[in-house]
Amino acid sequence: MTRTAQDPLAGLAVFERGWLSSNNVLVHAAPGEAGAMLVDTSHVNHAAQTLALVRHELAGRPLARIANTHLHSDHCGGNAALQRAFEAPIAVPPGLADAVRRWDDDALSYRATGQRMEPFDHDDLLQPGEALRAGGRDWEILTAPGHDPHMVMLFDRAHGVLLSADALWENGFGLIFPEIAGEPGFEDQQAALDLIAGLPVRVVVPGHGRPFDDVGAALDRARSRLQGFRTDPARHARHAVKVLVKYHLMEEREQPLADLVHWAEGTPLLRGLWELYPPAGLRTPAEWIERVVGELVGGGALRVDGGVVFDA
Numbered sequence: 001m002t003r004t005a006q007d008p009l010a011g012l013a014v015f016e017r018g019w020l021s022s023n024n025v026l027v028h029a030a031p032g033e034a035g036a037m038l039v040d041t042s043h044v045n046h047a048a049q050t051l052a053l054v055r056h057e058l059a060g061r062p063l064a065r066i067a068n069t070h071l072h073s074d075h076c077g078g079n080a081a082l083q084r085a086f087e088a089p090i091a092v093p094p095g096l097a098d099a100v101r102r103w104d105d106d107a108l109s110y111r112a113t114g115q116r117m118e119p120f121d122h123d124d125l126l127q128p129g130e131a132l133r134a135g136g137r138d139w140e141i142l143t144a145p146g147h148d149p150h151m152v153m154l155f156d157r158a159h160g161v162l163l164s165a166d167a168l169w170e171n172g173f174g175l176i177f178p179e180i181a182g183e184p185g186f187e188d189q190q191a192a193l194d195l196i197a198g199l200p201v202r203v204v205v206p207g208h209g210r211p212f213d214d215v216g217a218a219l220d221r222a223r224s225r226l227q228g229f230r231t232d233p234a235r236h237a238r239h240a241v242k243v244l245v246k247y248h249l250m251e252e253r254e255q256p257l258a259d260l261v262h263w264a265e266g267t268p269l270l271r272g273l274w275e276l277y278p279p280a281g282l283r284t285p286a287e288w289i290e291r292v293v294g295e296l297v298g299g300g301a302l303r304v305d306g307g308v309v310f311d312a
Contacts, residue, residue: 008159008202011135013057014211020250021046022075022207025163026057030136035064037134038088039154039163040207041078044118045251050078051085063088065134067126069165070151071096071108075207079120089123091132095150097125109177113244114267116251126152139163146189147174153196160202167192169206170218172225179233180240180273186230193222237277241292244270246301249311256308257293264289 013026021042029036036058042050054063063086068076071092079090092100099107103119110117126132132139132154139154144167154163166174167189178185196204197219204218205211212218229236248263249255255263264270265285274285282288293309296302303312 008156008161009205009211011137012161012205014205015050015053015057016210017042017046017208019208020074020247021050021077022166023205023209024050024053025205026054027135027137027139029061029064029134033064033134033136035062035088037065037067037132038063038082039067040069040075040165041066041082043074043251044077044081044116047078047081047118051081054082055085062086065124065132066090067132067154068092069153069163069207070148071100072148072166073110073113073115073117075165076120077117080118083120090120091124091126092122093150093152094125094127097122109269112181112268114248114263114269128152137161142195144192144195146176146185146192148177149185149188153192155199155201157200160200162196162199162201162204164196164204164206166207168196168204168218168222169209170204170212171209171221173222174207175240175243176229176236179229179236180269180276182272182276186226186233189226190223193219193226234277237273241270241273241288242296242301245289245292246296246311249302249309252311254308254310257290257304258307260293260309261286261289 011028015024017023022040024042025039027037038054066082066088083090096108100122105111126141128141128143130141137156139156142153142155144151144153147166151165153165153167176185176189201215203211203213204215279288297304301312303310
């Protein structure tokens with residue numbers, strides 16, 4: 001899309017991807033810069049597509065940096081493929097940098113969530129309180145725990161552009177993963193929303209969904225949603241189970257129901273939710289997952305045919 005010089009997103013290419021894969025933001029290089037910066041690289045299933053999108057947009061120009069807002073599988077799954085293709089250094093938030101270097105699946109949450117990932121290494125850190133220079137803009141690195149304890153946002157104060165990752169979407173925010181792991185996280189999410197409210201934001205580019213400029217309305221919706229979860233944490237847990245099961249089917253596309261149940265029973269985060277918030281009237285995790293699948297089918301998010309569950 002052609003952007004005018006007055007557009008706060010001029011010089012940025014936003015690849016809106018969907019829900020299996022995060023959005024990607026390519027910040028084109030300004031004169032004198034070594035190359036472009038890519039923020040987040042989506043899911044490993046879509047690595048080839050991410051690579052094609054970036055190559056097309058760069059049109060032969062160099063990629064100088066890959067920056068990850070956080071290390072969930074939908075935001076950094078293309079890191080390894082893009083690093084091989086462009087030899088671009090990867091910058092990550094500092095909280096899990098050592099886990100990346102050691103490639104600790106447990107610390108990085110990929111084993112806990114039962115999600116796919118291709119290992120990569122990092123070259124640099126996104127230190128909160130510092131700034132990145134890219135596209136002739138200074139991108140402030142802001143802490144935004146809640147969805148993920150180590151997540152950061154990037155803010156271009158001069159143009160009012162916030163790359164909000166999963167701290168704020170147009171209609172909500174990402175799951176509060178600490179809460180579904182039995183740790184506090186709602187207060188951190190509230191702090192992230194308060195931080196955004198205090199910034200001179202003109203446009204938000206979220207981790208999922210389209211860019212938007214009605215920031216006040218988005219914050220109101222997010223606060224209302226967060227208050228509902230804080231009042232009833234079991235509601236957040238039920239939502240989390242549905243999201244994790246749906247996400248798994250987006251990865252797999254289809255899976256026999258028996259195999260899906262087996263996956264869920266072996267996924268630590270889902271086992272933990274069963275223990276923290278056991279559903280009334282159900283005797284086993286298998287019954288629980290079958291009920292969740294039924295609810296997702298009823299809502300049109302999945303479909304079942306001949307004992308096989310399909311993403312819808």
